[in-house]
Amino acid sequence: MARVSAERLTFAHPGVTVFADLGFTLSPGLTLVRGGDGRGKTTLLRLLAGELAPTGGTLSRRVGSLWWEQPGEPAHDAVVAREWLAERQAHFAGWRVDVAEALVEAFGLGEHLGKRMEMLSAGSRRKVGLVGAAASGATLTLLDTPWAALDARSARVLDELLAEAADDEARLWVVADHERPASLADVTWAGCIDLGD
Numbered sequence: 749m750a751r752v753s754a755e756r757l758t759f760a761h762p763g764v765t766v767f768a769d770l771g772f773t774l775s776p777g778l779t780l781v782r783g784g785d786g787r788g789k790t791t792l793l794r795l796l797a798g799e800l801a802p803t804g805g806t807l808s809r810r811v812g813s814l815w816w817e818q819p820g821e822p823a824h825d826a827v828v829a830r831e832w833l834a835e836r837q838a839h840f841a842g843w844r845v846d847v848a849e850a851l852v853e854a855f856g857l858g859e860h861l862g863k864r865m866e867m868l869s870a871g872s873r874r875k876v877g878l879v880g881a882a883a884s885g886a887t888l889t890l891l892d893t894p895w896a897a898l899d900a901r902s903a904r905v906l907d908e909l910l911a912e913a914a915d916d917e918a919r920l921w922v923v924a925d926h927e928r929p930a931s932l933a934d935v936t937w938a939g940c941i942d943l944g945d
């Protein structure tokens with residue numbers, strides 16, 4: 749199980765404080781990182797991923813396995829979607845083939861898996877990433893504005909996935925978005941880190 753907590757967590761670029769003095773402990777299930785444009789949602793996820801170091805305070809991270817992927821980045825353009833998933837499957841001992849297959853079906857991705865990422869729409873690339881996030885079994889899963897670019901049907905599939913994640917007793921799921929997602933109004937969130945507007 750991952751354990752992540754912060755005390756007086758602060759991050760600043762030279763001369764610009766992005767956020768200061770955040771305190772939180774992540775619990776299993778779903779945690780929302782909420783904030784307006786440029787308030788530091790992605791920065792906080794990068795700190796949680798260990799990609800950035802705090803400039804103040806402490807962030808204690810004991811992370812068994814981490815999902816933090818940006819399948820939309822140009823670096824992945826030439827990779828065939830199925831291979832992209834297979835590369836990640838090789839890194840996660842708890843990878844769930846059945847979960848991946850069910851989500852590929854629900855997202856209507858089957859006909860696209862044989863294509864290079866650059867041939868896919870932004871939404872389909874995101875869906876490939878979400879299949880990986882769910883299948884990975886990662887103890888800490890970080891999703892940055894996961895509804896962006898999804899069609900309505902796929903957004904509902906994501907809603908169902910995250911509603912299940914909310915009941916997860918082992919995995920920590922962190923979702924960053926501008927507002928508390930209305931489509932998850934009935935879901936119990938384990939926590940919310942509000943970065944303001």
Ligand SMILES: Nc1ncnc2c1ncn2[C@@H]1O[C@H](COP(=O)(O)OP(=O)(O)OP(=O)(O)O)[C@@H](O)[C@H]1O
Pocket residue numbers: 761762764766783784785786787788789790791792
């Ligand atoms: N290298 C940098 N130097 C100075 N400021 C930076 C640098 N990189 C990012 N910032 C600023 O840090 C702040 C936080 O950016 P971040 O991308 O984390 O916010 P965000 O909440 O994810 O934004 P959005 O919702 O627009 O994606 C922004 O105001 C951004 O302009």
